[in-house]
Amino acid sequence: MASKNPVRGYIRCHMPNCSQIGTVHAVGEHKILTKGEPPKNKRNVGRLYFQCPTCGYQQGKGDEFQSFILANMAETREALAVSQLEAITNKACDETSEPVKAVMETVTKTNVETGLKxxxxxxxxxxxxxxxxxxxxxxxxxxxxxxxxxxxxxx
Structure with missing residues (x-):
């Protein structure tokens, strides 16, 4: 069942073996927009959750879950795909960076010079x-x- 709350953004599902793109929503927005009043349970109004097409709703209420959604959310599906591609590219570049190679060469030279076996x-x-x-x-x-x-x- 689709959420009545408007879509705030898009996020990639964090569940194992899923990685589908889901929609981000805020609790209570539909009722506020249509009737002008908050829902009965006011303490959760404005909390973010997302709906994965495969896994269903992900409704963590903790601050860590809220910050996870804010950090990984994108405005459009295309922006999410681009940001994921950039993250993968940056990670691959970091793994082969020059400072890492320099440190590895220094350690190798030190071991050879000191005769460590x-x-x-x-x-x-x-x-x-x-x-x-x-x-x-x-x-x-x-x-x-x-x-x-x-x-x-x-x-």
């Missing part, structure tokens, strides 16, 4: 296990031989 963690783990097993065997053999009596001592 990666630790052989598997060998250390095996050595720790072998040491623990050896300690257990020594303690166990000590108790076994300590309690054992020989035939000539039984007299």
């Amino acid at each position: 990666p630790e052989n963690t598997k060998l250390k783990a095996v050595m720790a296990h072998l040491a623990a097993i050896g300690t257990i065997l020594i303690v166990t053999s000590f108790f076994i031989f300590r309690n054992r009596t020989t035939p000539h001592e039984r007299t």
Whole structure:
């Protein structure tokens, strides 16, 4: 069912595996515009919500949800598509930026100059296990031989 409230803007749905473009509305606008009076529940008047064509209504009431809608809302569907394309392009440019490459080169040169080698963690783990097993065997053999009596001592 379509919302009676007028469309304030458009937003891309945040639900997993959806990404459909939904319409943004404000609670109570229809009744204010048609009858001139606010709805019975006045505390939610003006709160933004959006309607996804696939998922239905998304009506979070918290401040975080309201700021999410305001930050991601666009006036038209075309503006939303353009802003999404710009965000993807900027993200791809940032990932291959020159400062990041310079830092990576510096770290690599530092490791080569200082002669750092990666630790052989598997060998250390095996050595720790072998040491623990050896300690257990020594303690166990000590108790076994300590309690054992020989035939000539039984007299």
